[in-house]
Amino acid sequence: MKTYRVAVLAGDGIGPELVRATIPILRLASHLYGFELIFEEALVGGTAIEATGKALPPETLEICKRSQAIFFGAVGGKQWENLPPEKQPERAALLPLRKTFSLFANIRPVYCYPELLDASPLKPEIASGVDLIIVRELTGGIYFGQPKGKIYTEQGERAIDTLVYETSEIERVSIIAFEIALRRKKILTLVDKANVLESSVLWRKTVKEISKNYPDVQLNFLYVDNAAMQMVLRPSQFDVLLCENLFGDILSDEAAGIAGSLGLLASASIGSTKFGLYEPAGGSAPDIAGKNIANPIAQILSGALMFEYSFHEEAAAQAIKTAVGDVLKEGYRTLDIAKGSSRYCSTEEFADKVAQKLEENFKKQK
Ligand SMILES: NC(=O)C1=CN([C@@H]2O[C@H](COP(=O)(O)OP(=O)(O)OC[C@H]3O[C@@H](n4cnc5c(N)ncnc54)[C@H](O)[C@@H]3O)[C@@H](O)[C@H]2O)C=CC1
Ligand SMILES: CC(C)CC(=O)C(=O)O
Numbered sequence: 293m294k295t296y297r298v299a300v301l302a303g304d305g306i307g308p309e310l311v312r313a314t315i316p317i318l319r320l321a322s323h324l325y326g327f328e329l330i331f332e333e334a335l336v337g338g339t340a341i342e343a344t345g346k347a348l349p350p351e352t353l354e355i356c357k358r359s360q361a362i363f364f365g366a367v368g369g370k371q372w373e374n375l376p377p378e379k380q381p382e383r384a385a386l387l388p389l390r391k392t393f394s395l396f397a398n399i400r401p402v403y404c405y406p407e408l409l410d411a412s413p414l415k416p417e418i419a420s421g422v423d424l425i426i427v428r429e430l431t432g433g434i435y436f437g438q439p440k441g442k443i444y445t446e447q448g449e450r451a452i453d454t455l456v457y458e459t460s461e462i463e464r465v466s467i468i469a470f471e472i473a474l475r476r477k478k479i480l481t482l483v484d485k486a487n488v489l490e491s492s493v494l495w496r497k498t499v500k501e502i503s504k505n506y507p508d509v510q511l512n513f514l515y516v517d518n519a520a521m522q523m524v525l526r527p528s529q530f531d532v533l534l535c536e537n538l539f540g541d542i543l544s545d546e547a548a549g550i551a552g553s554l555g556l557l558a559s560a561s562i563g564s565t566k567f568g569l570y571e572p573a574g575g576s577a578p579d580i581a582g583k584n585i586a587n588p589i590a591q592i593l594s595g596a597l598m599f600e601y602s603f604h605e606e607a608a609a610q611a612i613k614t615a616v617g618d619v620l621k622e623g624y625r626t627l628d629i630a631k632g633s634s635r636y637c638s639t640e641e642f643a644d645k646v647a648q649k650l651e652e653n654f655k656k657q658k
């Protein structure tokens with residue numbers, strides 16, 4: 293039987309409760325669709341700092357290296373905000389993981405479920421039909437550029453971040469975005485700030501060059517400020533959005549808000565091999581952690597993305613997506629997306645419903 297090893301890094305805040313609720317769904321899908329998953333848990337983030345003094349302990353990295361994918365929860369929280377920046381969970385664990393495994397493309401599908409139109413802050417006729425993918429460059433740009441840091445001058449403190457991109461970094465993520473667009477509505481929008489930023493000028497030039505290999509894909513350009521506005525005015529115009537690291541980070545939270553909750557937004561971080569890291573686009577949500585109320589959909593759909601991108605188990609991936617949609621159709625909702633007539637569920641209850649539906653759908657199909 294095909295076997296895949298998965299490093300499970302639950303992390304902080306809502307990470308552990310979401311991962312705990314999701315693993316049985318992934319296990320069940322693997323049994324139904326005829327492959328085996330070997331999960332190996334490892335510490336990461338603030339939880340790892342408490343246990344070992346390091347946000348990304350060497351043992352965790354070893355476990356990731358001997359796996360075919362990382363299934364990630366979230367990291368960070370108030371407890372670790374006063375540590376030196378380079379020791380904090382986000383900068384000492386998540387960013388190094390992305391960089392170490394060269395996971396340069398972050399894929400974030402945004403879908404407004406028809407059943408959830410009432411959870412969107414936008415009018416139903418505007419949120420309706422939103423089905424887009426944000427492809428965010430993940431290992432370059434201002435999050436990683438050097439020099440970075442703080443120095444003391446006669447005027448006081450000076451903080452420096454550097455926005456830098458090489459042509460090759462733009463090319464490799466653009467190819468992924470064009471390939472995704474080819475399989476969809478074939479509209480790719482590059483989001484940049486080419487009227488001001490030199491790096492954005494390079495993005496435009498490079499993406500135009502790559503587009504010559506994809507004559508069937510319509511390439512559009514949009515400045516990021518306008519893109520942020522278009523996202524709320526007419527989000528259904530978008531198919532695939534290609535963004536540098538920071539713009540993609542910001543626009544994807546905005547897009548999640550339009551769909552109804554950050555708890556709906558899954559993500560796949562991939563590179564040029566089958567290895568990938570799969571995590572919700574949101575963070576550790578300290579405001580709701582430990583209450584069994586977080587929405588597990590983003591975590592569950594991140595599992596489906598792992599099946600699709602790292603294992604090529606498309607049938608199992610599709611079955612999970614269908615099960616989530618079916619549970620929503622029956623009216624079940626976690627608190628973040630609940631409205632008047634919905635059937636309220638805790639994190640665990642919602643995940644149980646998805647597992648039941650997965651099994652039920654599989655039996656029907658036989
Ligand atoms: N990938 C990661 O590990 C990320 C970590 N972070 C870290 O997370 C911590 C909290 O950051 P915030 O800015 O508050 O962002 P956040 O993404 O954790 O939360 C933003 C808002 O979305 C809600 N939310 C997020 N996920 C949800 C879910 N599954 N169900 C229902 N509601 C959900 C939260 O309750 C909160 O109101 C910080 O330490 C931050 O650095 C932030 C983003 C990504
Ligand atoms: C540490 C941050 C870059 C995480 C984040 O906000 C994200 O990946 O969306």
Ligand SMILES: [Mg+2]
Pocket residue numbers: 541542545573574
């Ligand atoms: Mg973010």
